[in-house]
Amino acid sequence: MKKKFTNATIYKHDDASEILVENGKFKAIGHDLGEADETIDLQGRLVLPPYVDSHLHLDYYFTGQDDDIKNESGTLFEAIDLWNDYKKGTTKEEMKVRMRQAVKDVASYGTQFIRAQTDCTDPHLTGIKAALEVRDELKNNITIQVVAFPQNGMYSFEEEGQSGRDLVEKALQLGADCVGGIPHNEWSAEDGNESVKEIVRLAIKYDKLIDVHCDETDDHQARFLEVLNAEALKQGYGKSTTASHTSSFGSANDAYAFRMMGLFRQSGINFVACPTENLFLQGRQDTYPKRRGLTRVKEFVDHGINVAFGQDSIVDLWYPAGSGNMMNILDNGLHATQLMRDEDFPRNFDLITYNGAQLMQLEDHYGLDEGKPANFIVLDAPNTFEAQRRRVECLASIRHGEYLFKKEPRVFDTELDIDRKTK
Known part of the structure; x- marks a missing residue:
């Protein structure tokens, strides 16, 4: 069956205004594509590849609503300590219920691809097992990559005779897609450095991608990003490596940053920034001026270093808000990183689409190209500028040529007469 989507801004x-879909794939993108079994008029609206949430903790979803456990300081490290106690006794089925609801929420805004940071510092690997099952159960509608993330550290955590490092490896053996880490939460710089080296060794051993929570701190002396980039560079593994957060790099001095930018380009390393979460978490020890807590996104964009945005958390111990709407993440990120130059607006959507797909290595299965799966979304705007300026809704999400959902555009009934003069 052939479907044709016409009158689109793509x-x-x-140079194209029509999309022809056949057997769940893009048959052609262009003009005057001929007859089809079904024709859908998009009425000039903007078509994007689906949103990619490059960094999301599905297992933490809505844990922030429990009145018995509160992050009083609002800091990253208190949240980690609270979560360590909270997760104990949670069943796999309870985890799956949370994860499925989180995916449903996120998908309702147009996201079809998620990199799920999943805590594996649990001797029973409850969260990992739950995430792997949810990944496989929902794979026809949502693509999920599971990161084996040692929230409490590879070497600073040990329980029932198993270290965080051992549990990362077991999670990879179970089928996790990426090796995670959190070197700034180890007990010493030496342990943090060793954890980074072990992350790269495990990734190579099991042929996995890398995604490290790296330097999520305001400490301008944090240097685990430098170590991660060096290891990836030496092993030729940069394009398979992602450094998430890297908040401290936004506090680093310019001379150091200048040198590192050249090394990032050389390695091909990827970055993820989480605008809303790090704006909320970081700068807690600052008075004024208060740091934004974000890495150097604008400089990455200008230097051709791949960087994407992620939601990170939805109503959990780290972040009390969040919905999974990547348009909201983009909007906050563009303001915080000042990506509003004339040249930015036409490419800003890359931060929540193509750039995330690149670091997830989805190139063969993602994008608005002939022969690829017909996955795309429709926004209620005629172009990229209007979509960003008005923070518009996603009206439809299409997967393999079929609707995951579609909405009617909002209609407002008002008696306001802007031409009427007041007396």
Whole structure:
């Protein structure tokens, strides 16, 4: 069956207005594509590849609503300590219920691809097992990569005779897609450095991608990003490596940053920034001026270093808000990183689409290109500028040529007469 979507504004296809879909794939993108079994008029609206949430903790979803456990300081490290107690006794089925609801929420805004940071510092690997089952159960509608993330550290955690490092490896053996880490939460710089080296060794051993919570601190002397980049560079593993957060790099001095930018380009390392979460968490020890807590996103964009945005958390111990709406994440990120130059608006959607797909290595299965799966979303705007300026809704999400959902555009009934003069 052939479907044709007409009268569209297609992202990065300025010379096209129609999409032809056959057997769940893009048959053609262009003009006057001929007859089809079904024709859908998009009425000039913007078509994007699906949103990619490059960094999301599905297992933490809505844990922040429990009145018995509160992050009083609002800091990253108190949240980690609270979560360590909270997760004990949680069953796999309870985890799956939370994860499925989180995915449902996120998908309702147009996200079809998620990198799920999943805590594995649990001797029973409850969260990992739950995430792997949810990944496989929902794979036809949502693509999920599971990160084996040692929230309490590879070497600073040990329980029932198993270290965080051992549990990371067991999670990889169970089928996790990425090796995670959190070197700034180890007990010493030496342990943090060793954890980074072990992350790269495990990734190579099991042929996995890397995604490290790296330097999520305001300490301008944090240097685990430098170690991660060096290991990836030496092993030729940069394009398979992602450094998430890297908040401290936003506090580093410019001379150091200048040198590192050249090394990042050389390695091909990827970055993820989480605008809303790190704006909320960081700068807690600052008076004024108060740091934004974000890495150097604008400089990455200008230097051709791949960087994407992620939601990170939805109503948990780290962040009390969040919905999974990547348009909200983009909007906050563009303001915080000042990506509003004339040249930015046409490419800003890359931060929540193509750039995330690149670090997840989805290139063969993602994008508005002939022969690829017909996965795309429709926004209620005629172009990229209006979509960003008005923070518009996603009206439809299409997967393999079929609707995951579609909405009617909002209609407002008002008696306001802007031409009427007041007396």
